[in-house]
Amino acid sequence: MNEEFANQDDNLLTVEQAIANLQSEDLGLRMYAAWWLGRFRVDDPTAIDILIAALNDEDDRTEIGGYPLRRNAARALGKLGDRRAVPALIEALACSDFYVREAAAQALEMLGDLSGVPTLLGLLQNQIPGTLPAPEPPYLVQPFDAILEALGGLGATETLSQVRPFLDHEVPRIQYAAARAMYQLTASPHEASQYGDRLIQALSGNELQLRRTALADLGAIGYLAAAKPIAETLAENSLKLISLKGLLEKQLELSPLPNLSAGAIEVMALMDQLL
């Protein structure tokens, strides 16, 4: 539905124009084209090739050495679903730009390709040469949350013991990312529930931004026991609805339509109240 409207109504760019813009002299046009191709899911092979090449771009640099075009290209490649991008994204995990590494970790998770796991693990343990010091360090040396989320989302169960220590990281957001990954990597539902319960606790924290993060994490793992706490969290209804949608989709995976599990019905009843 989205794509149809995009091609029909967004008269700002055409696919051909966006591909041409990716190679334009104008760095702003390149940036926008890379975002646009990802936003409207243009999985044209030529577009993929140029985006992969953009992961090695040297023209677009920030004052302190960041690579804005590479960041947008990595984000777009994650959305476009073409695994040809995997080797280049794994290389991008070693980029000196923190945000390129973050975008590459997220993209590898979205592509569902396990071949990046060893490098992700190396990055988690700060063992990738050239990534320290980052030119634009935001506070953390590595995008730990994106890396943890990728390892969990990819189901890289062999990394469980390296993920666990991050449950005690000093930054709450990283603790949550670790709990989310531990939940996904733990085979026994009974044991996994303790990590889901940690995220439920986070819903009643004092900081709105952290409550929002926990909502997103619970939505990503689809932890059914969180349904009511999510509905009662002090946060925007839009974010609670997106989180509950994650729970609902998980239920639909376990019991496909036209069946509706008791869990699915419960989640929808809570969603109705938030509309």
Add this chain to the structure above:
Amino acid sequence: MSITSETSEEVNRLIQAVEDADSASLLAKAVENLAAVNHVASIPTLIATLNYNNPGAAVAAVDGLIKIGEPAVEQILTQLDGYNYTARAWSIRALAGIGDPRGLVTLLGAATADFALSVRRAAAKGLGSMKWHWFPADLLEIAQEEALESLIFVVQEDDEWIVRYAAIAGLETLASAITNYPAWYDQIQAQFVEVANQDSSWAVRARAVQAQKLANSAVVPSLETPPNIDWQSILDNLYARKGEERFHLAEGDPRKYRGLACSIDSKPNQI
């Protein structure tokens, strides 16, 4: 309707507490206390709270306005903020929750054409649950037909999964109110089947499957008596709307607003 007989001094004190609140949590608490007395004198303060960008306070204020109900409708309608979409979304939620016929035309416009998805979402849900039993017979048919057409338009055309989801919830409630019109009822059921099989979002499909079951149970209308309402002006607005639709359908087309909606898409402070 049970408006309490709290003294106006008590209400003034609670209003003052809202005005004096100097932190987000104090404000939310003060609004909650004010909403709890369920008093018409609190209406302007509750409405003003919707502008403060404090979700906790806004939830409490909307709940309070819905409880007060019909006496709050005129003031909400006159103060609908055309610029602050967050406040407008909360006002629409209050109107949707009250279900007063005077809010109908506003909800129809909001569900089909507002650029903020949280406004379209709240309006779509509300269109299904109007206090239909308040409408005089001659107005009921055109009002329900407009609600039906708008909701089906939203289900078929809106880009956002949550707005289509809300429209399914709205249609489900509407279906149980229009059992006198088998053709409309069949149209709604057919829409549910189509969405259950074809929507791009699994969550929306699931809601349509659920609606197919629930829409079969009819609601019992409450015996509450309608307030004094200027039905002629509602009827005029509805006819004006119908005329407009015929000649300028594009005006009500949410796709017209998609560029703008895109640009606010990533803002986290939607309701």
